[in-house]
Amino acid sequence: LSRGGKFGFSISNILARKATGRITAKDRELFLETLSQIEKRFDCSDFLVCGLVRYLKNYELDDELKNRVKEVLLNYRYWMDQEGSDAMCFWSENHSLMFYVSAMNAGEFYPEEYFTRAHMTGRQLWEAGKKRVEQWLDDVEERGFEEFLSTVYMCVTFAGLLNVIDYTPKEISDRAVKVTDRLLEMLALHTYKGSVIAPMGRVYRQVIYPFLQGAQALMNLIDPDVPYSYGEGWLAFYATSRYEIPEGLKKLMRDPVLTEYNTGNAVIRLEKNEAYCITSVQSPRKDTDYDRWVNLTLLEERQNVDKTSHAYTKSLNERFHGTTCFEPGVYGYQQHMWSCALDSETQIFANHPGGTCDSSQMRPGYWYGNGVMPAVRQEKGILGAVYQIPKEHPIHFTHVYWPGVKFDQNKVEDHWLFGKKGNGYIGMWCSKKLQPYQDQVFNCEYRSYGDEIAYCVFCGDQKEYNTMEAFIENCKKRTPVYADGELIQISFNSKKLYHRLYGDSMELDESDKKCDIFIGI
Known part of the structure; x- marks a missing residue:
């Protein structure tokens, strides 16, 4: 996956080849390159960590790779208040979820080890990530998605939610299933004659070609008759997930509708x-009863706010x-x-x-x-x-x-x-x-x-x-x-x-x- 032409991300491709039994001689080299990108904390390296977690949960590594993975994960920066400086974007709806669940998963891998940038044990990192995952779910359950219907970012959020579904305790996993169902239901509702036609919280140029948008990968998963896109390879996460696509989405895609609903603001x-x-x-x-959430950064000069919260x-x-x-x-x-x-x-x-x-x-x-x-x-x-x-x-x-x-x-x-x-x-x-x-x-x-x-x-x-x-x-x-x-x-x-x-x-x-x-x- 090109990241602007200067370099690429390989983890989705590696996962896809592993799942389909098409491993290449270059995959080990690409795996090591992925670890290097995580170690250097490239922007969007949280995508790579989520993919790495899925690989570790499903496949065995030899000792050399195990040691290298451990070195990288113990020294990664899982949140912006942890030690280090870089250009990673932490705070958007999709990024924040991926960082939160990755902190949980990495902490679970090494519960007694010391995470050098977090200054926490794995068990403490797991707890910190768990708190934020739960708050992220609280927010979306109450208010809906902020990056609503984004044919780019809903795919990323989908992949992050799959890691929550597959690799967190049942009470959290069950909530993530319902949120993921809602994500797909919204995209299906806005699918018109095969393409997602929607207003969006975040959008890119492919909006002019709706049949090529990233979310078409998800819609094609639901109904193979609609146009397909690569979708940045996030279906490689779905290949090893226990998540089941809910029934009735095809009907939502095809039925006429006249409706109004709230999501985010x-x-x-x-x-x-x-x-x-x-x-x-x-x-x-x-609507007169609308209650907009409070932006805490506008209050922090006058009062104490919880900077560790998802809010x-x-x-x-x-x-x-x-x-x-x-x-x-x-x-x-x-x-x-x-x-x-x-x-x-x-x-x-x-x-x-x-x-x-x-x-x-x-x-x-x-x-x-x-x-x-x-x-x-x-x-x-x-x-x-x-x-x-x-x-x-x-x-x-x-x-x-x-x-x-x-x-x-x-x-x-x-x-x-x-x-x-x-x-x-x-x-x-x-x-x-x-x-x-x-x-x-x-x-x-x-x-x-x-x-x-x-x-x-x-x-x-x-x-x-x-x-x-x-x-x-x-x-x-x-x-x-x-x-x-x-x-x-x-x-x-x-x-x-x-x-x-x-x-x-x-x-x-x-x-x-x-x-x-x-x-x-």
Whole structure:
């Protein structure tokens, strides 16, 4: 597995070859290289430690390798408050779990030995790791995943959970099974005609190719008929795990659904049917009983906080990876806010990029994440988004990913994009003129320049609209307008409804209240 082209990680490949009986002459050399990478504490070496633990639990080593493994594990740095300095990321949802469970497992291997950087015996290290694993599970059980639906990081978390399931006491293992079930259920729920179509807590560029995302490895495991990806090799962990995929996931992947649920600090809405799929994070969220968790790093200068707790780890993560709250106008990171799709390949979305070109290495990137998060509201068949970009931000445009070649029919006008695929339609309106732009992906991008930009997306079914022309006519009759710097106005049945961006007050007469639906941004 390439880590940026300069070096690679081999542990998943070694595990896979061992499990399938395809061991090569080079595997011992790669195993020793893995130990060296752990010893040097490469970033993401916690991935390697988790793989090493799985190897040790399933296969025998000769004396030379046993001694080398012991040397490496006794001197590893299992948490940021332990001795040493390096560039390892400890605090994200997936990394923290892997460090926690690795501390437990390493401590169990050598209970009476002294771990030099932890300044603990193995038994003490096991206890410290156990406390944090339990707190990690407490948090996800109560609040859901922070890196929700991430087609990259949910795979890593899946592998970490498998180590918890297989190599911790039963009371912890049983809890991890339920959390893993929930992880797969969420991804299955958001699988549309074979690909994961979802808003995400953390996302990368492969979002533009949903059928190639890492989580497709997990979805293909559930249903071999859906597109497959390598998924960074995490299924090598599953090959020797006792975890059983829960029943009913295929049905979740295929059945229509109209639902709303909470995970982390996000309210997710999902509508999928035979014609189309719309899904998004609601921004701002409107539920009045919402209780946001407290970031302890904002309190530590005024009061004592428990820096050994997972709550503190989670707080550090928010400081490093950007806010986990979804509110209009807040600077973003790798949050993917919304998507609409007509099949596993024909997906559209807009974002405010963090760089000016597709080759940007920024986070947020060109196609993934948002420099500034939008207001988003989704109702049945409709999604609206408003982007308000501060003058001090260097990027003053948003852009749409619109793979026109994927549609059966595709029509472009100044403010409108229309597409048909199968028996579904998408119409997108933008308050600014949409200008085609070519970068690394040709004929798939439309930019809209300015500091205040609004989008409305309308989806439809061929059962309701016999022709593309009929669907286009219906969309245009709704005459969307972005007004007064804070309003989206849409006409329904010749009536117009308004909803202020930052307020709940709305004056409607009785005739207005008879309208089918309104969108609040």
